[in-house]
Amino acid sequence: MINKFEIGTLILRVVLGLTFFVHGLVKFQGGIENTVDWFESIGLPGFLAYGVGLVELLGGIALILGLFSRIVSVLIAIIMVGAILKVKIAAGFIDGYELDLALLAMSVFIAINGSKAFAVDQIILNRKKS
Secondary structure, eight states, X not given: OOOHHHHHHHHHHHHXXXXXXXXXXXXXXXXXXXXXXXXXXXXSOTTHHXXXXXXXXXXXXXXXXXXXXXXXHHHHHHHHHHHIIIIIGGGOIIIIIHHHHHXXXXXXXXXXXOOOTTOHHHXXXXXXXX
16 A cells, blocks of 8 residues: 555656656757757866766656666756756856755655655566565
8 A cells, every 4th residue: 555655755756757857858859969068168078968868868767667766866966966056056046046956855855765656666676576
């Protein structure tokens, strides 16, 4: 039986996954070269755009499915800390890093607690135990 905590965590996991999947998809649909150029314009190595885009795209799918949720959430948390410190902090809280901070909190929550409800990881683990 799924408890309220797991239902709440499932909602966070799916919303976080969907959010990052769409962000990653947009990076690749719009031409990842644009993101590479933007990374370089703010002083980051351009190749990081590929890593960030892949974590967002594939990590978003993994979160939605409940696959490697803790690991993906740690990677997303790292991306959010970088986004806040490198890009958003100068704009302040409102219209700056407020959304990034909320996404960071969601990812840290899932990294700490995991998410078992309707998760592929749990299906695999339950089959191995049987």
